[in-house]
Amino acid sequence: MGYSVDLNSDLGEGFGAWTLGDDDAMLELVTSANIACGFHAGDPTTLLATCESAATRGVRIGAQVGYRDLAGFGRRFIDMSPKDLTADVIYQIGALDGLARVAGSRVTYVKPHGALYNAIVHHRRQARAVVAAVVAYDSSLPVLGLPGSVFLEEAREAGLDVVAEAFADRAYTAEGTLVPRTESGAVLNDPALVAERVRRMVVDGELDAVDGSTLKITAESVCVHGDSPAAVDMAAAIRDLLESSDVEITPFT
Template identity: 55%
Template sequence: MSDHHIDLNADLGESFGQWTMGDDAAMLDIVSSANVACAFHAGDPLVLLRTLEQAFSRGVTVGAHVAYRDLAGFGRRYIDYAPEELRADVLYQLAAIDGMARTVGGEISYVKPHGALYNNAFTDDVQARAIAEAVASFDSGLVMLGLPGSQLLAQAEQSGLGTAVEAFADRAYNSDGTLASRREPGSVLSDPAEVSQRMVRLVTDGALPDRTGGEVRIDAASICTHGDSPGAVEMARAVRAELEAAGVTIASFAGKRGA
């Protein structure tokens, strides 16, 4: 019997008004952690509240999916924020999601930036520091989730926050361990069987194949299974089933701070 364990996370709560993004209810039956949109890149107050209720009722750990203020661009466009403005925007989002979480008997446990903010914080130490300082000033017990080797995690550690590394189930990797650009052919993987086998190897061996035929080493605490991609539920369900068949325990990296 394997003694390996891993967290499965997904980006949820991204519907807006009459516009539906993904199948949150189905994903919440699969994942152990939910990155819930804070209404800056997606979502609205009612969607946020309902997603929190559904997550906590299933025992799923909740993280704040903070983002640039960019509803029209789904948070995937870079914004050149002044650090103090970005810090304030992150604080605003944390206060909103945690305040709502407490009204339904829970708390947020971690933070994962979304989209362009997440990607930019990989190399931009100024924006990464603004995010980390905002999180630490709000609640130093929160954990920052991000890519290995990122400025985001480095600045989080310097701010006294706990950190956790994530890997992406449906993304191809470059030889340096970075994610292949979505603009490149083959950067997004769509075969549930292939993805599931890759994730079993990641958890049991700490390695993933890269685009050159080599491998990258990743000590991941969590696997992101995107909730808004085509076939997302099928893929996430296949990943979980294959991991459990290999004796891997699915459990949140951050635990539960309230329920």
């Protein structure tokens, strides 16, 4: 039986004189790039350069939309009205899509970032607001999200294509959600451990939660965070192990 999976990473997260991660190295390894849209990270020059690098390599570009929270890197929940959130998400998709088109590509999917991603696992009003923004901008755009989230539920009901995402370098609770970054062991950095974990996700459809229980999981796309210190090594180890296990690494779009 053949297996395939998309490999994605959060990129374009530098700002001005500050560089975060090795985007060019990651773009040699991933098939989809979740590029920041200026609200949680990324300035226009950085974002255009990242879009150009992705386009040159044939990597798909996704709009990574988030709360307007540069100081907190988009990792702080903001209790905002659905109307405001919808407008913010439309604004972000449109801005990145403009840069992507100038670079010779375009935005081909949408993925929420950080606190927004985690909030809309359960926060239905905000989930609906994000879905409304994607539908309003371009209803052909797929969305990435956590399996079992109300976000993917609302997206399906609105007629959007949904992509079930798993995380290579994040620990999971027994409920199938991500362990908060504030807790010990939430972020994984061992390339060999992470690669085997991803192989098991894709081939066996399971992984171990922090309490030792086994979770059943669907992984159509797997994320390696570009800001992790060992991001490039982890992505390379994942590619090597998956390819040696006859798993095709290919974009979902």
